Amino acid sequence: xxxxxxxxxxxxRTRLRDWLRDNNPGLPASxxxxxxxxxxxxxxxxxxxxxxxxxxxxTEIGGQGLPSVYDVIVDDELAAAGAPPRPSLGYLVQxxxxxxxxxxxxxxxxxxxxxxxxxxxxFSEPDAGSDLAALRTRADRDGDEYVLTGHxxxxxxxxDADWCMVLARTDHEVKKHKGISAxxxxxxxxxxxxxxxxxxxGITKEFGEVIFDGARxxxxxxxxxxxxxxPLAMTVVSHEREPxxxxxxxxxxxxVKDLTxxxxxxxxxxxxxxxxxxxxxxxxxxxxRLHVCRRLSDRLDGIEHGPDGSVDKxxxxxxxxxxxxxxxxxxxxxxxxxxxxxxxxxxYSRAQSVMGxxxxxxxNLVAQRILGLPS
Amino acid sequence: MDVxxxxxxxxxxxxxAKVTADLGPGSVGGLDDVERAAKLDAAIAAxxxxxxxxxxxxxxxxxxxxxxxxxxELARGLADAAFVGPVLAGDLRRLAGAPEAxxxxxxxxxxxxxxxxxxxxxxxxxxxxxxxxxxxxxxxAFTPAPGGHALVELDLTxxxxxxxxxxxxxxxxxxxxxxxxxxxxxxxxxxxxWQALGLALTCADLVGAMRGAVELTxxxxxxxxxxxxxxxxxxxxxxxxxxxxxxxxxxxxxxLHAAWAVDALEPHEARHAGHVAKAYCVRAARSVCETAIxxxxxxxxxxxxxxxxxxxxxxxxxxxxxxAGASLEHVLARVLDDVSxxxxxxxxxxxx
Numbered sequence: 001x002x003x004x005x006x007x008x009x010x011x012x013r014t015r016l017r018d019w020l021r022d023n024n025p026g027l028p029a030s031x032x033x034x035x036x037x038x039x040x041x042x043x044x045x046x047x048x049x050x051x052x053x054x055x056x057x058x059t060e061i062g063g064q065g066l067p068s069v070y071d072v073i074v075d076d077e078l079a080a081a082g083a084p085p086r087p088s089l090g091y092l093v094q095x096x097x098x099x100x101x102x103x104x105x106x107x108x109x110x111x112x113x114x115x116x117x118x119x120x121x122x123f124s125e126p127d128a129g130s131d132l133a134a135l136r137t138r139a140d141r142d143g144d145e146y147v148l149t150g151h152x153x154x155x156x157x158x159x160d161a162d163w164c165m166v167l168a169r170t171d172h173e174v175k176k177h178k179g180i181s182a183x184x185x186x187x188x189x190x191x192x193x194x195x196x197x198x199x200x201x202g203i204t205k206e207f208g209e210v211i212f213d214g215a216r217x218x219x220x221x222x223x224x225x226x227x228x229x230x231p232l233a234m235t236v237v238s239h240e241r242e243p244x245x246x247x248x249x250x251x252x253x254x255x256v257k258d259l260t261x262x263x264x265x266x267x268x269x270x271x272x273x274x275x276x277x278x279x280x281x282x283x284x285x286x287x288x289r290l291h292v293c294r295r296l297s298d299r300l301d302g303i304e305h306g307p308d309g310s311v312d313k314x315x316x317x318x319x320x321x322x323x324x325x326x327x328x329x330x331x332x333x334x335x336x337x338x339x340x341x342x343x344x345x346x347x348y349s350r351a352q353s354v355m356g357x358x359x360x361x362x363x364n365l366v367a368q369r370i371l372g373l374p375s
Numbered sequence: 376m377d378v379x380x381x382x383x384x385x386x387x388x389x390x391x392a393k394v395t396a397d398l399g400p401g402s403v404g405g406l407d408d409v410e411r412a413a414k415l416d417a418a419i420a421a422x423x424x425x426x427x428x429x430x431x432x433x434x435x436x437x438x439x440x441x442x443x444x445x446x447x448e449l450a451r452g453l454a455d456a457a458f459v460g461p462v463l464a465g466d467l468r469r470l471a472g473a474p475e476a477x478x479x480x481x482x483x484x485x486x487x488x489x490x491x492x493x494x495x496x497x498x499x500x501x502x503x504x505x506x507x508x509x510x511x512x513x514x515x516a517f518t519p520a521p522g523g524h525a526l527v528e529l530d531l532t533x534x535x536x537x538x539x540x541x542x543x544x545x546x547x548x549x550x551x552x553x554x555x556x557x558x559x560x561x562x563x564x565x566x567x568x569w570q571a572l573g574l575a576l577t578c579a580d581l582v583g584a585m586r587g588a589v590e591l592t593x594x595x596x597x598x599x600x601x602x603x604x605x606x607x608x609x610x611x612x613x614x615x616x617x618x619x620x621x622x623x624x625x626x627x628x629x630x631l632h633a634a635w636a637v638d639a640l641e642p643h644e645a646r647h648a649g650h651v652a653k654a655y656c657v658r659a660a661r662s663v664c665e666t667a668i669x670x671x672x673x674x675x676x677x678x679x680x681x682x683x684x685x686x687x688x689x690x691x692x693x694x695x696x697x698x699a700g701a702s703l704e705h706v707l708a709r710v711l712d713d714v715s716x717x718x719x720x721x722x723x724x725x726x727x
Binding site for chain 1: 376377378379380381384440589593596597604605607608610612613614616617618620621624625626627628629631632635636639651652654655703704706707710711712713
């Protein structure tokens with residue numbers, strides 16, 4: 001039982017800390033500016049080239065092949081340096097690692113890890129949100145290809161993406177969970193229309209909807225077997241629920257750090273309410289960091305997929321939304337033409353209890369699969 | 376980093392769980408079974424758990440992690456026997472260079488419970504509270520000494536009161552016979568380190584209370600039928616219990632770190648870890664125990680239901696060494712330039 005670094009871990013931490021001193025791109029704390037996402041692509045490549053990205057992934061795909069807890073060190077040091085968080089791609093990588101064949105892995109994983117290819121995730125549809133298995137996008141076989149028809153929505157980064165991991169129905173005769181397959185679909189083709197969606201904080205960069213109307217994908221781009229789309233989706237969303245996989249702890253701690261500096265710059269302007277909200281944000285961000293230490297330690301002997309990801313998702317959501325409250329409490333809500341950066345951070349935090357599975361769904365999973373309550 | 380419990384630590388957890396399963400009260404009625412309570416006390420004494428922080432060649436016998444494991448399991452099983460008080464007393468004697476106590480001993484806290492009582496030579500102990508006083512004959516308090524404190528031993532003749540039905544306190548009124556422990560000295564840094572242990576152990580107690588309350592309530596929800604079905608099948612009930620489980624898990628993560636920090640980090644860092652955990656656990660424990668009462672419905676509002684026993688236990692553990700507001704202030708004081716961390720403990724800066 002040791003929260004401290006082993007000698008190897010300590011050496012790695014020092015190396016990363018030294019590197020960050022010269023290589024922090026200084027992106028804003030808020031992940032809500034369109035400029036931020038352009039900067040993130042460069043940041044991804046920079047981290048990768050220095051050997052600080054994909055710490056726990058296999059070396060064959062460009063990862064570092066290190067134990068699970070190295071991600072804690074990366075997040076610690078990014079937060080301490082006030083650097084941007086690491087790109088959140090673990091769910092795609094794990095999904096393909098666990099379900100894709102050797103050919104799929106070799107063709108797609110290195111480009112995801114090294115930042116060459118941008119990906120989005122075509123899961124949700126207008127009538128298939130929480131009830132994902134109700135999705136209606138279809139993939140119809142035509143020779144060596146499939147033809148895609150359907151409508152995906154709330155798709156993050158669809159405007160920048162080179163590839164989309166699409167869930168589509170390939171078998172209409174079986175039960176809804178069984179007839180879904182997954183594909184790696186190239187986005188740059190005539191049968192795909194991408195439209196940005198404006199989020200509640202006003203940004204247009206993150207969210208999009210994607211219309212497939214006769215888009216084509218090679219049968220060789222199917223990830224997993226026909227009908228394996230649902231288990232793949234479950235692998236992907238379970239990782240999408242985990243702060244340790246997403247690297248969000250460093251994002252929360254960076255926001256807390258910036259808010260603390262805001263108070264210290266003009267202490268007389270901040271009364272008990274703003275301070276209390278900041279205090280809770282600190283406590284929550286630290287709790288989440290420690291929870292991730294626990295979870296990633298549990299993975300030192302290998303990943304097991306269980307319902308605990310739902311616990312992590314709910315703790316992460318509580319943290320992000322507490323940090324969001326501190327953001328408006330300390331940073332102000334931008335009335336009267338003042339800076340609305342922190343308002344944007346706050347409004348963005350509301351998505352955390354929806355994306356990757358709503359908090360309501362997570363609570364169902366905790367109650368039934370962990371506590372064993374009757375369904 | 377590897378924060379998994381070792382096999383020995385897991386075995387310790389299992390053995391404490393077995394003792395409380397066999398000898399814990401099990402029901403509100405069971406709290407009145409003095410014969411059983413005496414057996415539980417004897418089992419804890421025989422296992423030596425109250426001695427975990429006593430001196431063993433210049434270091435404590437066991438780390439804060441082991442002590443926290445025992446505290447958590449005893450709370451989960453609602454053990455009505457002294458533990459946290461005697462362990463904190465043992466740690467104080469170790470830090471102060473005092474000989475081991477002859478009998479079960481606990482700690483006397485200031486009336487607000489936010490720190491150990493500090494009594495000048497001629498001061499009355501009026502209002503001082505000895506926690507966890509069930510089997511204790513004496514309680515340790517501070518008396519001022521240059522650069523720190525010396526220990527004084529108070530005879531526990533005061534009557535016991537029990538908001539926490541499992542752990543009576545003794546409130547001093549008027550005079551009490553006392554003995555200065557000559558040659559003892561607790562430096563300020565050691566005082567901080569001791570507070571770190573106290574914060575970690577009270578957090579562990581809160582985590583145990585949360586886990587016990589969730590288990591009690593999940594079992595009830597799976598059995599209790601209304602509208603022709605188990606109430607645990609209703610989402611409204613499931614979501615309350617899911618939130619309770621999640622709160623206990625977050626608390627456990629913060630507490631594990633606080634317990635590790637007691638011996639692994641320097642005292643101020645360790646105490647900071649304790650305050651982070653305490654702020655989180657106090658808020659979580661109240662909510663979880665309230666959920667336990669809510670899901671038990673009318674039965675939950677009767678004396679016979681164990682849910683309020685968990686809540687009462689949590690209220691005491693929350694107040695010992697300061698509640699959520701005090702801990703939040705300490706967390707802020709570390710990073711805000713205009714608030715000092717070294718101010719008087721328990722001072723109110725408007726956050727409570």
